[in-house]
Amino acid sequence: MKFFRKALIILIMPLFAFSGAHKFYISVTNVDYSEKDQSVQIITRIFIDDMNAVLKERYGIPSKLGTDSESAVDREYLEKYIRTKFLVEINGETVKYEFIGKKYDTDMVIYYLEVPDVPLKNLKQIGIQNEVLTDIYDDQQNVVHFNINGKKKSHVLVKSHTKGMLNL
């Protein structure tokens, strides 16, 4: 299953297109549970140029994520932006998550978020509110795949519908 999960995020590619072949705006997030670490582990893949565009538009910084001239400020704003637009809810309450790290894969940035100390027996419901990039792209699709304790569910979140849930 672990590899499968990895395959899912690596091989995202366009889930939506509109006509002949429009440029597509998409991110893919996988929400898994680690029994070993008793934590909810989240991996998101999103286009680097879209993230640079939103940081520039929103905060007015000349963001250069994913290039040699990426700065600490860029990284700081990336985290700030994600924390504003990406919320995790457990059993109906918004919870804090840790920003574990990020890496790049060709034109994508992959970031890793973790909600620690979540015993499986207490996990009744998990929700993701994902508004990332919907503030600059009306067509942004944020796909969220839950896979927790063998229970799977996928959501295609859009600007008018930004929250996906999984009941356990």
Add this chain to the structure above:
Amino acid sequence: MIRIKYAFASVLFLFVAVGFAQEVVTKEKEPGHNNQSKFKQLYEEFATPNTYRSASGAPGPDYYQQQADYVMDIRLDDKDAKIFGQETVTYTNNSPDHLEYLWLQLDQNIRTKDSKALSKNGSTVKQSEDTEDFVKKYITESFDGGFNIDYVKDASGKALPFTINFTMMRVDLPTPLKSGEKYSFDIKWNYNIPDHTVDRARSGYEYFKEDGNRAYVIAQFFPRMAVYSDVEGWQNHQFWGNGEFALPFGNYEVNITVPADHVLDGTGVLQNRKEVYSKEMMSRYELAKKSYDKPVIIVTQGEAEAAEKGFSNKTKTWKLKAENVRDFGFATSRKFIWDMQAVKLGGKDIMAVSMYPKEGNPLWEEYSTKAVAHTLKSYSSHTFDYPYPKAISVHAKNQGMEYPMICWNYGRPNEDGSYSDRTKFGMISVIIHEVGHNFFPMIVNSDERQWGWMDEGLDTFMQYMAEQEFGELYPEAIAPNGKYPSRRGDPAKIVPYMSGDQSTISPIMSNPENVFQLGPNAYGKPATALNILRETVMGREVFDHAFKTYSRRWMFKHPTPEDFFRTMEDASAVDLDWYWRGWFYTTDFVDMGVKNIKKYQVAKKPVTGDLMSKVFLVSSDSESYDPALDGINPSETSKTLKEYMMDNMTEAERAAVKEPKYFYEITYNSPGGLPMPLIVEYTYADGSVKNITYPPEIWRKNSKEVMMVISSPTELTNVVIDPKMETADIDITNNSWPKKEQENEFDKMKEEIKGK
């Protein structure tokens, strides 16, 4: 002996048990069932072949198609962004039927204020809404689009009654149009041109506020004859936005009047080049016609930038003529830079053309025409020589849309001229895709309104091949990538879709309006299915011949899905009913695994009587398995075998034999529903590797499980199914024996962070 007796006894017992079981079952007998086999023939899904369409998949002896010829005068009002047209349609009824009325497509009517298409997806209240969206949704009036029809008249000028139903218009004929007859009539119309960057219209203008100019890409812009065919009668599925269009072939003579400082290009051959080109442009054009390796600039960036500063109140009329096309489109602006080069194909010179505002540079001057030329060559080599005189790629923000000989493509650098790899490869890919649409569906004229995948899927498959070939031809253009980073086509790339929630996926054989995810449904999955068919199921040689046969049989004709499916089988002698059924008619997915491996050795058994001629194999979990016999030649273990070999083989033959010493019975399973070839890589203790591809037919009788026996001189150490990920297997954790522990990506990231 004792053991053998026991075996006999157990066989007897089995019979008894079966007998007993049957007795019990008679009381509640299982109900019968219909044919559930994945290999069931497709006779129920396919229409019965007839004289219009043959069982071979070729057009039948009575195949017919209608023709619609147009003579049009078009005028663009650049001040108010309006377009006016007057057209004479000459419709030829080649069908055996008499037609009481004619239907025309009015695609622009999808943009009327009260368009039904606006509510097709339902709507929900948003508790927090961007102010701009709120104003647009609740406060301001929506865009006043759609056709205004001034009149429909017959050739003598007499008004003809017409009725508009949403995006279609019926013209009632005074007397039915008989089979074999022609009918001419005139329509006068106009509409407000939409801003295509808003709500993603497929055509319209982009407004550049810095210089106050518009760049127009105009298509689906005049009342166009609908298709009348042997399979649908009049095409009657309205234009809801996703299902693009199909139209009859015909000849076009179009005069387009635009501001005098515009440059224009469109479907067909320009008839009055000397009138509309400057002397400078004329001489550059002559050079371009002879330039086969790189484009020649016809209008430079400097000239385009100079033109941007003016606004001519004079006009110029551009006259275009096109033969045997199914539609007409054009692009016009004073902002366009223009370049062209020649491409030699089948002994003919074809012009590869690009038009783009300065906002597209430096990307467009470098890659657009190169991509157009490459597409024409690559697609022609897989189908037929491109039959039209030119192919134009026009840069329009966010657009990717195709028309005969002309298409609009996205790919815009940042304001400072820099661009990401995503922008660059996105641009090259979309140009290949849209220029490629000339082949499917502009020439092989399938019905996109009904079957989006027939043009999008086939085109995306061709696009994948063309992209890979582009990477091989221009390694410097794709560096540092080793191969072109195609977004679709590789089997592994469709896995997330095919493994997704069943409630959000539809079979490929669905109308494009009714699918949940049009991208993978009409583009990615059929493209991947064809790629797998070519690389893994049929092989390139067999596939390519069949695919070419389909393209040639149906060029300048209207094929249906069955014509494609049937031709692919007819021209290859591969019965693919199981493949079409699984990949195109269902949402099943591929998941194959290795479930169990049982090891056997040749047993050392003293045998007599009837059993003397047998060789016995025992499994490693049996008591009589002797580890000491591992690796011993069976002829040394089994006296029977030894005697047989001595009696039937010469000494030299015996010496040459490399006896297998290990025997394995391997159980493969298929938790997924799609039967596929089972590709297995066997690795042995001596390091040797053997690849075996078992045909998909192994899943005929039991689609869930199959056993295979292999024997080898050295011990088997590893079994991997589909080692090169060719089948879009959605779960590869069950593909290996012994089971591999896969590394957790999250743990890996944690490790990396710790290291820092």
